[in-house]
Amino acid sequence: MKKYIITTGTVTYAIKGKDILKRNGIKARVERIMSGKGSSGCGYSIIIENDFEKALGLLKSNGIKILEVNEK
Amino acid sequence: MIYFDNAATTGAKPKAVIDTLSKALMEYNANPGRSGHSLSLKTADAIYKVREKVASFFCASGPERVIFTLNCTHSINCVLKGVLGRGDHIIVSSFEHNAVMRPLKKLRVNYSVAAVSLTNDEQTVENFRKAIRPNTRMIFCTGASNVFGKMLPIAQIGKLCRERGILFGVDAAQIAGVIPIDVKEMCIDFLCVAPHKGLYAPMGCGILISEKNIPDTVLEGGTGTNSLELSQPEFYPEKHESGTLSVPIILGLSPAIDYVEKLGIEKIYNHELTLAKSVYSALNQKEEIELYTPEPMKGSYAPVISFNFKGVDSTQTSRILSDFGVAVRGGLHCAPTAHNYIGTLGSGTVRLSFGTFNTSNEVNRFKGLINSENFSKKLKISIE
Numbered sequence: 001m002k003k004y005i006i007t008t009g010t011v012t013y014a015i016k017g018k019d020i021l022k023r024n025g026i027k028a029r030v031e032r033i034m035s036g037k038g039s040s041g042c043g044y045s046i047i048i049e050n051d052f053e054k055a056l057g058l059l060k061s062n063g064i065k066i067l068e069v070n071e072k
Numbered sequence: 073m074i075y076f077d078n079a080a081t082t083g084a085k086p087k088a089v090i091d092t093l094s095k096a097l098m099e100y101n102a103n104p105g106r107s108g109h110s111l112s113l114k115t116a117d118a119i120y121k122v123r124e125k126v127a128s129f130f131c132a133s134g135p136e137r138v139i140f141t142l143n144c145t146h147s148i149n150c151v152l153k154g155v156l157g158r159g160d161h162i163i164v165s166s167f168e169h170n171a172v173m174r175p176l177k178k179l180r181v182n183y184s185v186a187a188v189s190l191t192n193d194e195q196t197v198e199n200f201r202k203a204i205r206p207n208t209r210m211i212f213c214t215g216a217s218n219v220f221g222k223m224l225p226i227a228q229i230g231k232l233c234r235e236r237g238i239l240f241g242v243d244a245a246q247i248a249g250v251i252p253i254d255v256k257e258m259c260i261d262f263l264c265v266a267p268h269k270g271l272y273a274p275m276g277c278g279i280l281i282s283e284k285n286i287p288d289t290v291l292e293g294g295t296g297t298n299s300l301e302l303s304q305p306e307f308y309p310e311k312h313e314s315g316t317l318s319v320p321i322i323l324g325l326s327p328a329i330d331y332v333e334k335l336g337i338e339k340i341y342n343h344e345l346t347l348a349k350s351v352y353s354a355l356n357q358k359e360e361i362e363l364y365t366p367e368p369m370k371g372s373y374a375p376v377i378s379f380n381f382k383g384v385d386s387t388q389t390s391r392i393l394s395d396f397g398v399a400v401r402g403g404l405h406c407a408p409t410a411h412n413y414i415g416t417l418g419s420g421t422v423r424l425s426f427g428t429f430n431t432s433n434e435v436n437r438f439k440g441l442i443n444s445e446n447f448s449k450k451l452k453i454s455i456e
Contacts, residue, residue: 009298010297032107043296
């Protein structure tokens with residue numbers, strides 16, 4: 001199944017984002033990652049499998065800074 | 073022991089706080105924000121929930137604005153050293169603790185001291201207003217004197233700052249958990265909290281609510297993110313939280329806040345102030361005792377009283393009281409600025425400060441003690 005890796009940087013923003021998504025009915029979890037090309041190293045991401053566009057919209061409207069988005 | 077030293081730290085902590093510390097050491101013994109395993113993420117989640125609770129308690133704009141520091145002094149240093157720059161002017165009050173005055177001395181920043189009226193809050197606000205200059209960057213003041221209990225009109229001072237486009241920082245060490253604090257309503261940009269005092273949390277961490285960004289850091293190091301970059305990351309709160317957090321202490325904050333909320337801040341304040349007024353009244357009747365403020369009134373004073381037996385050194389009085397099983401603090405209370413303002417720099421004062429676990433029975437025992445022959449004899453011997 002496709003999964004979306006939304007990198008927020010710090011664990012605080014990752015957890016905040018995860019909680020926002022969960023409250024809006026989107027299953028999400030936090031994982032530690034090494035960020036992709038051009039990034040500054042390790043950090044945390046929110047992992048979702050569905051409702052990607054809705055999730056992105058919710059995160060942005062709630063002030064969660066998104067550093068990177070990857071698909072797997 | 074009768075513990076009347078709650079301004080230093082609250083003498084008893086709720087059982088739920090103690091139990092949480094123990095549980096944290098057993099079940100949350102991983103470093104949050106560093107690893108990716110389930111225990112680290114579980115601990116990070118638990119810490120985040122405490123941030124949410126603290127943010128809600130102080131009406132902060134979000135959990136990410138809650139920074140955990142080493143203690144309130146560290147929080148104050150973060151604000152003063154992180155915000156003030158060359159050419160900036162700052163206004164502080166005449167009751168500031170050394171946690172404010174020593175960083176200002178180190179920074180060699182230009183500062184003014186606004187006199188706090190013991191009886192007229194409008195005059196206090198006017199004194200702050202008169203001290204404002206074109207280059208005033210911030211007003212930073214205590215919420216209440218840790219020596220004399222006088223509460224400052226921080227909501228009015230905050231309003232003044234907002235009108236003038238000046239940053240506003242508050243040392244809430246003596247007021248958090250004693251009066252309701254709403255950082256938005258009170259226009260507070262930086263709130264520095266000592267949770268181990270009025271919030272009944274364990275000693276070992278401080279809180280800094282940072283509604284505005286603090287440009288510079290006082291501590292740089294590992295934040296668990298952006299490791300390739302040698303510059304400190306800009307993300308809040310991690311920007312100001314380098315190194316490992318005091319996880320058990322922070323988790324202990326949660327039941328501590330629950331305790332305060334369950335009892336109710338108004339109920340807590342009324343209880344403690346009633347005890348303070350009762351002691352004040354008894355002290356005021358004794359000719360040999362000197363008091364330095366009017367009777368503490370609701371809304372104007374925190375439950376803190378300073379006094380002296382005339383002609384007796386305050387640390388000596390405190391030692392004698394300790395011999396009789398009463399814990400107080402004598403001396404300058406790390407606040408020479410306050411003592412200088414009131415005129416007690418030479419003698420210091422004996423400070424009594426009350427908490428939720430103090431009772432009217434303890435107050436009555438204290439009154440009985442200071443009126444007893446035995447006590448008077450010991451005091452007399454100490455003078456001779």
